[in-house]
Amino acid sequence: MTDDRLIVPLDFPDVLQGLDMARKLGDACGFYKIGLEMLMSGGLALARELIDEHGKRIFLDMKLFDIPNTIEGAVRNLSGYGLDFLTVHGDPHVVRAAAEGKGASKLQILAVTILTALDRADLDEALIAPGAVEDIVVERARRAFLAGADGVISSPREAAMIRALPEAAGKLIVTPGVRPSGAALG
Known part of the structure; x- marks a missing residue:
């Protein structure tokens, strides 16, 4: 039995490398993340194969952001x-449209509050609200939950603060790219 709290990213430039990794891991992994780069090289076909032929769970990391009608239609098609999971940007209009688009499917919408790679200087350059990044992340998570998100993507730094929100009760908090101290990056 695999631990579905561990999601292995198939962060490769092409689908064949992702399929090769999934085959190598076999029954040791039951949950995979497919990101935007792989999606552009056949990632949806890989997702379908992993689900239909291998019984795997899939987290589609698309970080969708568009007008509500487009988001709703795209999510309806993906549902x-x-x-299992689909990421969208955490703006309330995007989350509401995604929640509407998923309908009664099992798809869970995960909101990206602020990209974990961004710092205060990046947010200033993008004209995003002043203040501590952690405070902005927590407030955007609260608003995403109110808009209908099933969960949020968060760095481990903010996870406990988000979990403390009353709106976070029963919601998912997914922390990507967690590495043990001293682990090599790359």
């Missing part, structure tokens, strides 16, 4: 794939 037929049997995916």
Whole structure:
């Protein structure tokens, strides 16, 4: 039995490398993340194969951001794939549209509050609200939950603060890219 709290990212430039990794891991992994780069090289076909032929769970990391009608339609189309998680930007209008688009499917919408790679200087350059990054992340998580998000993507730094929100009760907090201290990056 695999631990579905561990999601292995298939962060490769092409689908064949992702399929090779999934085959090598076999029954040791039951949950995979497919990101935007792989999506552009056949990632949806890989997702379908991993779900239909291998019984795997899939987290589609697209970070969708568009007008509500487009988000709703895109998520409606994706909801037929049997995916487990889909990321969207955490703006309330995006989250509301995604929640509407998923309908009664099992797809869970995860909101990205602030990209974990951004710092205060990046937010200033993008004209995002002043203040501590952690405070902005927590407030955006609260608003995403109120808009209908099933969970949020968060760095480990903010996870406990988000979990303390009353709006976070029963919601998912997914922390990507967690590495043990001293682990090599790359």
